[in-house]
Amino acid sequence: MSKNQTRELTLHIFGKDFFIMTDADEEYTQKVAQFLTDEMNDIAKNFSGEKYEKIVVIASMNIIDKYFKLQKEYKELEEKLNDLVEKIK
Numbered sequence: 001m002s003k004n005q006t007r008e009l010t011l012h013i014f015g016k017d018f019f020i021m022t023d024a025d026e027e028y029t030q031k032v033a034q035f036l037t038d039e040m041n042d043i044a045k046n047f048s049g050e051k052y053e054k055i056v057v058i059a060s061m062n063i064i065d066k067y068f069k070l071q072k073e074y075k076e077l078e079e080k081l082n083d084l085v086e087k088i089k
Helices: 026-046 052-088
Strands: 007-013 016-022
Touching: 007 026, 016 026, 026 052
Parallel strands: none
Antiparallel strands: 007 016
């Protein structure tokens, strides 16, 4: 299968199957699905009996929070690197 060819994948996330269309690498996509499942499992341990939808929302918020923190850290590191480059010039 050539790159960028859209295909249907079945993802098993937190006990449910989801069928998606993607042109992303299957191994990568499964890894993303596993990350989400792991996050949801961690939340479910602390919030037993909660509805699936609430667990999904909390997991999504946690993942987005991690993303924003990494994005901020990346920008700070980029600024430090640029400062160092300027000092070297």
